[in-house]
Amino acid sequence: MAAKWIELVTGSLEQKKQYKQAKARLDALPExxxxxxxxxxxxxxxxxxxxDGDTMVQMISDLADLWERAAVDGIPVSEIVGGDPIEFAESFAQAYGGKRWIDKERERLNKAIDKAKEAES
Structure with a gap:
């Protein structure tokens, strides 16, 4: 019973556990x-x-998979990220849908504009 109440406040405990496991995998990588x-x-x-917790857990887990595989295979970092690491990171992030914090702000902006248009009419 207490776990369900805690999860209402903090989010899924299972997701937190999975996130920590994926983070530990990243922390175990060699330089x-x-x-x-x-x-x-x-x-x-x-x-x-x-x-979205599920999306975040999947993204970090896939990130851990990518770098673990590269380390095992000895693939140079530059070969993975290419000439533009920012583009690589942003493309990687775009592959994961899920709800983003900006979605809420976009909705608020659209509502404010709609309300302003109604007031002008």
Whole structure:
């Protein structure tokens, strides 16, 4: 009973567990993959703006898969991210739908404009 109440306030405990597991996988990477994966995770957290827990967990899990595989295969970081790491990161983030924080603000903006148009009529 208490777990359900806590999840109402904090979100899914299972998602938090999965996120921590994926983050631990990133933290276990050898250098230089660790530094790059950490930087990408941070960038995706800010840029992605994902508010849906399932989407966020899937994104970080896939990020861990990508860098673990690269480390195992010895693929150079530059070969993965190409010439524009920002473009790579943003394309990676765009592959994940889900609800983003900006969606709520877009809805508010549209409602404000609609209300203003009604007032002008």
């Amino acid at each position: 230089p993959y660790l530094a790059v994966a950490t930087a990408f995770n941070r960038y995706l957290t800010y840029y992605g703006g994902v508010t």
